[in-house]
Amino acid sequence: MVHYIGVILDESRYEQIKGTPIEEKVQSIFGGALKMLVVEVPEDKSEQILKAFDRARIDSRGFIEDVPVAFRRAVFEEIVKNKSLDIIDKVLERLPEIQELAKKEDEYIPPPEIE
Amino acid sequence: MSVLRMILKGGELMPKLNIPPPHGGELVNRVIEKRDYAESMAAGAIEFDLKPTTLPDGTPIRHVYREIMSVCYGFFSPVEGSMTSADLEGVLKERRLENGWVFPYPILLDVSDEDLKALDVKEGDRLLLKLKGQPFAVMDVEEIYKINPEEVATRTFGTPEDNPEVVREPFNEKHPGYMIYKMMNSNVIAGKWTIINPPKFREPYDRFWLPPAECRTVIKYVKKWRTCIAHQTRNVPHTGHEALMKNAAYTGDIEPCHGILVNAIIGAKRRGDYPNEAILEGHEAVNKYGYIKPSRHMVTFTLWDMRYGNPIESLLHGIIRQNMGCTHHMFGRDHAAVGEYYDKYATQILWSKGIPSFGFEAPPNEVEKGLKIIPQNMAEFWYCPVCGEIAYSENCGHVDKKQKFSGSFLRGMVAEGVMPPKVVMRPEVYKAIVKWWKVFNYPFVNKKYLENLNANLEVNLEPMEIPKA
Numbered sequence A: 001m002v003h004y005i006g007v008i009l010d011e012s013r014y015e016q017i018k019g020t021p022i023e024e025k026v027q028s029i030f031g032g033a034l035k036m037l038v039v040e041v042p043e044d045k046s047e048q049i050l051k052a053f054d055r056a057r058i059d060s061r062g063f064i065e066d067v068p069v070a071f072r073r074a075v076f077e078e079i080v081k082n083k084s085l086d087i088i089d090k091v092l093e094r095l096p097e098i099q100e101l102a103k104k105e106d107e108y109i110p111p112p113e114i115e
Numbered sequence B: 001m002s003v004l005r006m007i008l009k010g011g012e013l014m015p016k017l018n019i020p021p022p023h024g025g026e027l028v029n030r031v032i033e034k035r036d037y038a039e040s041m042a043a044g045a046i047e048f049d050l051k052p053t054t055l056p057d058g059t060p061i062r063h064v065y066r067e068i069m070s071v072c073y074g075f076f077s078p079v080e081g082s083m084t085s086a087d088l089e090g091v092l093k094e095r096r097l098e099n100g101w102v103f104p105y106p107i108l109l110d111v112s113d114e115d116l117k118a119l120d121v122k123e124g125d126r127l128l129l130k131l132k133g134q135p136f137a138v139m140d141v142e143e144i145y146k147i148n149p150e151e152v153a154t155r156t157f158g159t160p161e162d163n164p165e166v167v168r169e170p171f172n173e174k175h176p177g178y179m180i181y182k183m184m185n186s187n188v189i190a191g192k193w194t195i196i197n198p199p200k201f202r203e204p205y206d207r208f209w210l211p212p213a214e215c216r217t218v219i220k221y222v223k224k225w226r227t228c229i230a231h232q233t234r235n236v237p238h239t240g241h242e243a244l245m246k247n248a249a250y251t252g253d254i255e256p257c258h259g260i261l262v263n264a265i266i267g268a269k270r271r272g273d274y275p276n277e278a279i280l281e282g283h284e285a286v287n288k289y290g291y292i293k294p295s296r297h298m299v300t301f302t303l304w305d306m307r308y309g310n311p312i313e314s315l316l317h318g319i320i321r322q323n324m325g326c327t328h329h330m331f332g333r334d335h336a337a338v339g340e341y342y343d344k345y346a347t348q349i350l351w352s353k354g355i356p357s358f359g360f361e362a363p364p365n366e367v368e369k370g371l372k373i374i375p376q377n378m379a380e381f382w383y384c385p386v387c388g389e390i391a392y393s394e395n396c397g398h399v400d401k402k403q404k405f406s407g408s409f410l411r412g413m414v415a416e417g418v419m420p421p422k423v424v425m426r427p428e429v430y431k432a433i434v435k436w437w438k439v440f441n442y443p444f445v446n447k448k449y450l451e452n453l454n455a456n457l458e459v460n461l462e463p464m465e466i467p468k469a
């Protein structure tokens, strides 16, 4: 079974893929309130991801969730670098580096500046 | 009741509903506020410091103080303390106490061989249970007996062989509720508990602490709800939860339920959960900012280390909320579930036709000494771009277009610092998350939060001197 990783696009991320072949793959969800790219992940590779991050899980939609922010950032970086959604192998090559960053995330994630 | 006050339904006269009686007939209230009575009860008792149940690596997964609180303040009525071996056997065999009333889970004060030896306690003795170094509760020992914790764990949740109606996989060490029982000590001290030094809840728990007796009074005389539907939660609400609450509340009798009682389960946490503080204030934001008026919506909590027992847990939820004064209870798919141990619809199967292997030939509200609360079994809500709204799965025909709500998807968004669009989460609910994120430097439960919670619990106890016997 194929699983998925959803990459949320805020304004700045959208700017980075605008005009590239990726732009037409952007999905609009929740009545246009949110833009997202969906990366397909074959089962053997999703297993690798679940093993790398102890809290990662597949949700009821088949999406790989509860992964570290560093992992999501790496997915987006590879999409931009390769102008493609077929990047999961490139992300997996970076796993040790991502796991190192993820450790720091357990202590602190900067809160957003609202109000 | 006057026939004029009844409506004809299905050939039977159906009266307008009223707040049901407490489960077992009477609310348990075993809390002594007056110092001199409390001191005289504790004088000369054998002291015992309550300890958490832990995983082999030392991680706390349960603290019996939460059960003592829920018993003594009446949430678990008619249970009055740590169960005798006869009660335990009844619960494991057919989810009934020795007196016949339905009750789903073993409630036990378990102690290690070492502690039991040091205590040198026998039937008839009085124990003084201490929490955070202070006197907390007393109990008169009725029975001391041995259990096989693994057997208790297995029989509590069931097996695919013994409970083929709903159990799909054998329970194992990955299931948090199973581990709570499996890691218990093998000696049980049974007896009724009485709190003699009522703990004080910290901010913001104190604002949401509404034990059954007071909750019933508030429902009846302050909110003036004749009917009220309970919503189970251990999550910050997204708009899917809000839609569930609003729509489920359309049930009632001659009119929709007057009130919605949110009751959060507060207990042992796992990394990645939302902090308790954000859960309570997130739900509060739903009424504070008018998405469901405060005159119709109220947020409360119960102390309990969730067992994730799906249909078994739903029985406890029904009992708690009936005791709090609710007429109805909403049950969704995968109610109080983790993993694939139970059928997705196990809870709804229990409440629509019963599960004989668990002791229910009929739904729990249709058996003798069963519950009086009425189930409202709900299917799913999703966002439908064609309907242009949050749609009920049994209404919306655009199944291939559905966009499901996913709590973990939202957590991912929050962690990345993206404010969820208001169609998925109300901005004020998100602000409640951010408020506590700034306090804990983290949006979710992490190691530090757990260490802090496990050391301090949800309460503080005032110092109390016990006179020597």
Ligand SMILES: [Zn+2]
Pocket (backbone or CB within 6 Å): B384, B385, B386, B387, B388, B391, B396, B397, B398
């Ligand atoms: Zn639709």
